[in-house]
Structure formats: C-alpha cells, structure tokens
Amino acid sequence: MEPGYAPYEKEINGLREMQAVVGGSIQAIYPYQEPVAIVCNDEGILKHLPFNRSIEGGYGGVFGTFFVCGQGAESFCSLTPEQVKTYxxxxxxxxxxxxxxxxxxxTLKVEPRTKNKPSKGLSHPTPPGRE
Structure with missing residues (x-):
C-alpha cells in the first residue's frame, strides 16, 4: 500500500526486497486476530514519510509504504486469495x-489513485520523460 494509491498485489522475496519496498528498516505490527502482519518502515514518522492509512486497535497509523503479508511458522509468507481480497x-x-x-x-477517506494511471483532478499530468 502506497500513500494515496489503491492497494495492489506484488511479490516480495527476502529481507532486502522488504526493506526496498518500505524504504528502510522494517517493522512488523500485528493488529489482527488472523495470522497476518503489516510490514512498514520502522522510522516512517521520524523520517517524515507521508501518512498512509490508519490502523485500528490502538496502532494509530502507518507512515510511508507498507505491505500486508501472512505469517508462516517461522517467517512471513504470501496471503491467501481470500486475505488478498479482504485487505x-x-x-x-x-x-x-x-x-x-x-x-x-x-482522517478523511478519499478515492485512491491507481498505480500507473493518472488521477482525474487530483494531480497534474506527468510531463513526458518524467514518468
């Protein structure tokens, strides 16, 4: 989940890719009963990353890009198709x-932008060569 954008699916393999996605050291939070984690930048608020989404259960919110993944026996794993739909x-x-x-x-909930498609009225078109 990127700030301002609709959720999309992405395959992430290993710690380095996780860190690249969130832009730094990772932190996992576990706000739900089911075995899933929200993985975000450990210093998102300190690095002044943009607010992304609120998280219920006393977690406040997430700043910067995060992803939701499953919890395996000893490591993170893929979400089930049902979990993908839910999140x-x-x-x-x-x-x-x-x-x-x-x-x-x-927060104010708004319609998200779609990855790789400009939003109507929310931003200026990207000039050619700056995509």
Missing amino acids: KQKFHQAEILLGAAGNEPI
Whole structure:
C-alpha cells in the first residue's frame, strides 16, 4: 500500500526486497486476530514519510509504504486469495491525515489513485520523460 494509491498485489522475496519496498528498516505490527502482519518502515514518522492509512486497535497509523503479508511458522509468507481480497477492500480508500485524538488518527477517506494511471483532478499530468 502506497500513500494515496489503491492497494495492489506484488511479490516480495527476502529481507532486502522488504526493506526496498518500505524504504528502510522494517517493522512488523500485528493488529489482527488472523495470522497476518503489516510490514512498514520502522522510522516512517521520524523520517517524515507521508501518512498512509490508519490502523485500528490502538496502532494509530502507518507512515510511508507498507505491505500486508501472512505469517508462516517461522517467517512471513504470501496471503491467501481470500486475505488478498479482504485487505484490498479494507485499505481501498486512501486517507488524508487531518489530526489526532491521542493515538487515534483523524482522517478523511478519499478515492485512491491507481498505480500507473493518472488521477482525474487530483494531480497534474506527468510531463513526458518524467514518468
């Protein structure tokens, strides 16, 4: 999940790729009962990464790009097709951070941009050669 964008599927293999996706050291959080993790940049807020999505259960929110993965016996693993559908729906809408009440972010949910497609009215078109 990238800030402002709709969720999409991506294969990630190994620690280096995980770090590349989130832009630094990884941190896993486990806000759900089912065996899944949200993997994000450990210093996202300190590095002033853009707010991405709110996470219920007292976790506040995630800053910067994150991904959701399954938890295997000893390491992260792929999500099941049902989990992919669930988390794509759960995180479909992008969020704009307006403020916070304690550890609970106050956000405005908006329609997300789609990866590799310009949004209508939300941004300027990318000039040729700068894609």
